[in-house]
Amino acid sequence: MLRSDMDVAVVGTGVIGLATAWEAARRGLRVRLIGPRSGEHRGQASRAAGAMLAPFSEVAASDSPERVALEVGERVAARELYDSWLPPLRQASGRPLTLTPGLWVVATTGGRGDATELSAIADAAVAHGHRAERHDPGDVPGLSPARSCTAHGALWLPGEATIDSGELMSALTEALLAHADVTWTESEATGLHPSAGDEVTITCADAPRISAPRVVLAVGVGLNDLLANSPDLELSLPPILAGKGVSAVVRHVPMSLPTAIRTPMRDFACGMHLVPRTDGMVYVGATNRLSPSGAVPYPLVMELNDLLRESGEELSTKLYEGELVGARVGYRPFTLDHLPLVGPTADPRVLIASGTYRNGMLLAPRLAGMIADHLTSDTVAEHPFDPTRTITPSALPETLERWLPELVDLFLPPQGTPTAMQGVLADLLHQSLRGLATDGGDPRGAAVRRTWQQAPVPEALWSLLVAYLK
Numbered sequence: 001m002l003r004s005d006m007d008v009a010v011v012g013t014g015v016i017g018l019a020t021a022w023e024a025a026r027r028g029l030r031v032r033l034i035g036p037r038s039g040e041h042r043g044q045a046s047r048a049a050g051a052m053l054a055p056f057s058e059v060a061a062s063d064s065p066e067r068v069a070l071e072v073g074e075r076v077a078a079r080e081l082y083d084s085w086l087p088p089l090r091q092a093s094g095r096p097l098t099l100t101p102g103l104w105v106v107a108t109t110g111g112r113g114d115a116t117e118l119s120a121i122a123d124a125a126v127a128h129g130h131r132a133e134r135h136d137p138g139d140v141p142g143l144s145p146a147r148s149c150t151a152h153g154a155l156w157l158p159g160e161a162t163i164d165s166g167e168l169m170s171a172l173t174e175a176l177l178a179h180a181d182v183t184w185t186e187s188e189a190t191g192l193h194p195s196a197g198d199e200v201t202i203t204c205a206d207a208p209r210i211s212a213p214r215v216v217l218a219v220g221v222g223l224n225d226l227l228a229n230s231p232d233l234e235l236s237l238p239p240i241l242a243g244k245g246v247s248a249v250v251r252h253v254p255m256s257l258p259t260a261i262r263t264p265m266r267d268f269a270c271g272m273h274l275v276p277r278t279d280g281m282v283y284v285g286a287t288n289r290l291s292p293s294g295a296v297p298y299p300l301v302m303e304l305n306d307l308l309r310e311s312g313e314e315l316s317t318k319l320y321e322g323e324l325v326g327a328r329v330g331y332r333p334f335t336l337d338h339l340p341l342v343g344p345t346a347d348p349r350v351l352i353a354s355g356t357y358r359n360g361m362l363l364a365p366r367l368a369g370m371i372a373d374h375l376t377s378d379t380v381a382e383h384p385f386d387p388t389r390t391i392t393p394s395a396l397p398e399t400l401e402r403w404l405p406e407l408v409d410l411f412l413p414p415q416g417t418p419t420a421m422q423g424v425l426a427d428l429l430h431q432s433l434r435g436l437a438t439d440g441g442d443p444r445g446a447a448v449r450r451t452w453q454q455a456p457v458p459e460a461l462w463s464l465l466v467a468y469l470k
Contacts, residue, residue, distance in 0.1 A: 011035065
């Protein structure tokens with residue numbers, strides 16, 4: 001066993017783990033980082049991310065004012081940190097790390113109510129002291145949708161930005177390898193166990209056991225498996241769910257794309273988006289489907305087909321002329337209330353930084369700072385991400401009432417479907433699923449109830465239909 005030659009062990013080498021390890025080392029702590037450094041990193045959300053630093057364009061019109069105020073406030077704080085976070089990271093890593101300021105959000109006929117969504121985004125930006133400029137879609141560089149999918153509105157958000165996720169991960173890696181107080185164990189952690197004294201022992205797949213006085217878990221959707229193999233520790237953590245996202249990278253696209261373009265939130269996902277990369281390639285993202293974590297490490301053909309077709313139709317048909325050079329699957333970790341888990345667990349020796357869902361890249365410096373505060377100070381500023389908070393699961397009837405229209409949109413694109421027919425189908429689905437959920441004699445109802453009990457979130461509605469059909 002490797003004894004405690006460190007102050008903290010950070011488990012996980014996604015962007016949250018790397019950022020946390022670097023921040024802890026910068027504050028004078030001796031850090032043991034545990035997780036793979038090279039390889040494909042299959043299923044890791046960070047390596048599949050488009051890295052939109054988007055405090056406002058992730059807002060949906062259906063979000064409550066309280067939720068918008070809380071989440072946007074945290075995202076704005078994270079975005080502002082980037083300006084002071086990147087310069088020392090550039091210096092430590094020797095990498096340029098280009099931050100591309102600004103982001104376009106376009107409303108198209110591919111989304112029901114996109115105009116309302118743009119207004120909600122603009123209101124959130126203005127409420128937090130940022131500009132949101134209305135434009136004609138013709139002003140958006142690179143926007144060239146199909147004739148069947150008209151763009152009818154555009155919003156320029158100068159306070160948002162993008163960064164090349166691959167470059168950021170490489171810079172963090174280089175900075176950590178160069179830091180004298182960081183030791184990197186390139187192995188998967190498989191379990192946690194109490195050990196003699198006040199330390200925690202970490203078992204690894206192909207490395208000696210590691211003993212540390214404090215441990216930070218930044219393993220994303222791998223948390224559930226890790227905790228299942230840690231029966232002797234009581235952490236009292238809520239479940240982490242996985243949102244499967246498929247993305248692609250395309251080169252030689254005959255278009256100028258100086259800044260990212262996206263559509264608003266829809267269909268339980270962040271809309272379609274095209275993000276320019278520093279090497280001239282174009283990142284295309286992204287889908288979102290509640291899935292067992294790591295179940296499918298590669299994109300399904302139908303997922304990739306939908307991603308490229310819809311991105312081309314809504315944002316630029318020029319995409320079809322490019323060369324597909326890569327596609328990835330990333331499993332985004334999220335909680336039942338869609339807020340991260342940050343800070344000490346029920347066992348004060350073990351801290352967690354996870355559950356960032358679609359905002360891991362944006363929140364990384366802020367969450368790393370929060371964890372470092374917990375590690376280095378007895379007094380920590382309050383934040384809304386306490387991992388021991390009580391999370392009340394959503395009720396199925398209310399969730400069906402609110403979200404079924406969005407589910408219907410997945411089946412019937414709004415540009416070709418009368419609104420009245422959408423309403424009829426939503427009502428039929430609502431009645432059928434609600435009846436099944438309360439009918440104890442129907443085996444399909446048991447499958448629906450079981451699925452909902454495992455994941456009582458709006459993203460599970462698609463899975464309820466799958467359970468019903470099976």
